[in-house]
Amino acid sequence: MPFIEVPADIGAPQTGHLRLGDPSTIEVTSRYLTRDGRPFIPVMGEFHFSRYPAAEWAEELRKIRAGGITMVATYLFWNVHEEERGRFDFTGDRDVRAFVRACGEAGLEVVARLGPWVHGESRHGGFPDWVVAAPVRHRTDDPAYLALIRPYLTEVVNRLRGLDPIVAIQVENELYDQPGHLLTLKHLIRELGLDAPLWTATGWGHAQLPADELLPVFGGYSEAAWDTAHDGWPQQSRAHYFFGPGRDDDSIGADLRTDAVAATDESHLTRYPWATCELGGGMYTSYHRRPIVEADDLAALSLVKIGCGSSLQGFYMYHGGSQKIGTRSTLQESHATGYPNDCPVVNYDFQAPLGDGGQFRPSWFALRQQHLWLADHGHRLAPMTLHLPSDAPRDTADRTTLRWAVRADGDSGYLFVNNHQPVETLPDHDQKLFTVRLGAADLAVPRTPVTIPSGAYFVWPLNQPIGAARIVTATAQPLCDLVVEGVPTAVLSETPGVPLELVVDGVLIDDLVPGLGGLRRITAPDGSAAAILVLDHAAALHATRGxxxxxxxxxxxxxxxxxxxxxxxxxxxxxxxxxxxxxxxxxxxxxxxxxxxSTGDLTPLPAETTLLQPAGPARDTVLDAATGRASAPADFSTARIVHVTVPEELFADPGTEVLLRIDWTGDVARAHLDGRLIADQFWHGRVWEIPLRRHHKEAVTHGLELRILPRDPEAPIYVSPQVRTGTALEVRAIEFVRRPRTVLGDPR
Structure with a gap:
């Protein structure tokens, strides 16, 4: 029988040793963060302001907040702001001060990832070409390099100084062997006049950080576009679907590290809470590796990290965008820059919960469930520690042992189970029940053994208070807490495939049917009222509160x-x-x-198209001499070229987004507007959607031109198995889809 024993006293965390910003309402212990003395678990989502139209920031930030995000992280790309030396541009989509203010107006805090080297698949990691060419030792304390970065950081600090939404500053990114330089950057930014409650640096790759000066933040991805085109799942990705104390993922940034990572000891990290900044909110597509990330892949990984002890959930990317095109060159990473992976020129959709056109993806809904729970239960969960069963999986190759863990203090906790991972299906587990010893009491959940279905991942409460009552055990996932007419109400979500069982104050409730009517009123031991509402899985997936x-x-x-x-x-x-x-x-x-x-007829409208040029044969694949990986084509002479007429009537309601949706198979496609490249995609099995509202006038005047290259099915390119096809090129549909907004309720 699976069994975990939680000590009655898990011990107090270390406090006061991390030298952060001052003054601050946010403090850091060795296990969790506090705000005004109360533990909490913030949720951070990456959104790059310079990769999205400024006119749409306000709307998108409210979508981000509605997904349960509390902090927005954003890179500042140096090559976007100072492409030519001494000519700074912080206007329009580049106006970082306006963006931070918009975040504050949307009720969001900001994590400024200042760099000056940041990456994000930006050319040379965001360094302008003139910086790369400078005769200095980059990313070090070389005085010539510090003199180079000071004017730029001065401009950045002048625009960010005094903005309350900024709660954290990240210096550099993926710098693993220059702890002194990281500290120099922190001191320089402070000297220039910018401070924040939190200072962070990426800790993966066993990075050497200045002790107690920067909070190390980590990541984990379900796939890796930076891996080779091998026909399988990246080895390191497996680790993120197992419970355990290990924080590092040395595969992140490995494509740019020149030295092998030798250190494996993580004991020094116990001084810091486990914080993340790059849980893969999806994955970009490199030319040679084009994986699909499903919503369950992301949500299961995220839940595992919470179960392991995460004190800050950070997603990269949470909102996709479009790469800027420079005045002299494209600004994406590519083989031409010496980067091992060719990236799209424009597309940085990342398969994120919110797409590059603001599309809501299934992962937005799946993650929102977890974030609602963290918002209401984070203060209880944050101080709790990880506890593993004695029969935990042996290693990441184990596909037969059920993966579960408990995060608890001596009195209450949460039981986590993960039976999902991408690519390699996990089996059902029959006749399972879990026993957890909390203090002197053994809690068995459920009372009758159940089958844990393949693909299931969930968290169940142990001794969860609800007013003066207590949910001792439940085979349902906590969603949020309400107070309805003075009555504390716990909202839970059924676990698909597992019968519902609730034990409240020692009384078994096994006749409640999950759904819109699944409400049970109870009387607490002190005579006060409480209630439990259990939703079915579909309803909970589409639930929010406010x-x-x-x-x-x-x-x-x-x-x-x-x-x-x-x-x-x-x-x-x-x-x-x-x-x-x-x-x-x-x-x-x-x-x-x-x-x-009612919103009227929203049936997709087939596009009027004109074939300007039929496709030629698939081109021979070119391999990068340095890496041996397939390189993206620059020659589109054999492309199928199609003109798409854009009707004015699509834009009758200015609040409606219009997407051009292309269902296609091929290699690479590009969309041009009056000769200007506005969108592109490496085919990876997903329908291509191009947002048009931001291009309204030009699109109606000129239409769009699509250039689509055929694909060689034998090319050394990885595509997810579920979408593979031998078809070289096929355009199944080109249509317009409208996404209106309808407002219900009474404004305050």
Whole structure:
């Protein structure tokens, strides 16, 4: 029988040793962060302001916040702001001060990743070409290099000084062998006039950091576009689907490290809480390796990191974007810059929860479940420590042992199970129950053994308080907490494939049916009232909570919903919105009121196209001499060229986003607008969507020109097995899709 024993006293964390910004309401212990003395688990999402139109920042930031993100991390790319020496540009999409202010207005804090070397698949890691050519020892304390970076950092600091939303500053990125230089950068930025409560640096690759000066932050990806084109799953990615104390992932940044990583000891990291900044919110596509990341791949990895002890959940990327094109050269990394991976010229969608056109992806919904839980339970979870069973998997090759763990203190906790990983399917586990000793009590969950289905990943509560009552055990995942007419209400989500069982204050509840009517009112031992609402999995996946119609409410809709200033902004085709507690005057279903609306006909509109040139044969694959990896084509003379007419009537409602959706198979495709490249894609099995609202006038005037190259199915290029095809080129559909916004509720 699986068994974990949690000591009655897990010990106090170390405090006060990390030298951070001052003054600060955020403090750091060796296990967790606190705000005003209260433990919490922030959730950070990466969004690159210079890769997105400034006119759309406000809307996108509210989508980010609606996904449960509390902090926005953003790179400052030096080559975007000072492509030519001495000519600084912080205007328009490059206006970092305006972006930070927009974050604050959206209720988000900011983590400024200043560099000056940052990467993010930006040419030379963001260094302008003139910096690369300078006769200095880059990324060191060489006085000539410090003199080179000082004017740029001065310009950056002058624009960020005094902005309250900035709560953290990251210096450099993936610098693993220059701890003195990292400290120099921190001191320089402070000297120039910028400080923040938190200072961070990436810790992967067993990076050497100045002790107690910077909080090490880590990452983990379900796939790796920087790996070779081998036909399989990257070895290091497996580790992120197992519970354990190890934080490092030495595969991140390995494509740029010149020295082998020899150190493996992580004992020095126990001085710091486990914080992440790059949990893969998806993955970019390099020319030679084009993996698909599914929503479950990301959500399972994220849940495992929480179970392992994460005190800060950071996703890279959380919102996709489009790479800027420079005045003299393209600004993406490529074989031409000496980088081992050829990247798209423009596309940086990253398969992120929010796409490069603001599209809501399934991963946005899957992660939102976890973030709702962290928002309400993070103060309890943060101080809890990881505990593993004695029969934990032997190593990352183990596909037969069930992966589970407990994060707990001496009295309560959470039981985590992961039976999902990409590529290699894990088996069902029959007749499973879990026993956890918390203090002197043994908790068995469930009371009757169950089957843990293949692909399942979940967290169950152990001794979760709900008012004066207590959920002792449950085979349902905590979602959020509400207070409805003064009654504390725990909202939980069923675990698909596992029968629902609740034990509340020692009483078994096994007759509650999950769904919109799955509400049970209970009486706590002191006579006070409490309630439990258990949603089915589909409803919980589409649930959010916030202020609507003057009250704190649970809102469920199959369409994406952004709660903002007392309203519910519903995106896309109409879908009923369910609200609890219900709103008077509306029909009800279960305990929810139902709100329906119409947006008119949103049927995709086939595009009017003109074939300008048929495709020629697939080109011979060119291999990069330095790496042996396939290089992206520069010659589009054999491309199929199609002109797409863009009707004005698509833009009748300025609040509606219009996407040009291309369902295709091939190698590389590019979209030009009046001769200017605005979008591209390496085919990897996903439909290509190009946002048009930002190009409205030009698109209607000129139309778009698509250039699509055929693919050699025998080329040394990795594509995920589920989408592989021998077809060299096929365009199945080109159509326009409209995504309107509908506003419900009463503004405050």
């Amino acid at each position: 202020t609507l119609w003057g009250a704190d409410r649970l809102v469920i809709s199959a369409a994406p919903v952004v709660l903002d200033e007392g309203t519910a902004i519903v995106y896309g085709p109409p879908a009923p919105v369910f609200v609890y507690p219900p709103v008077d005057g509306h029909r009800t279903e279960g305990v929810f009121s139902v709100h329906e609306f």
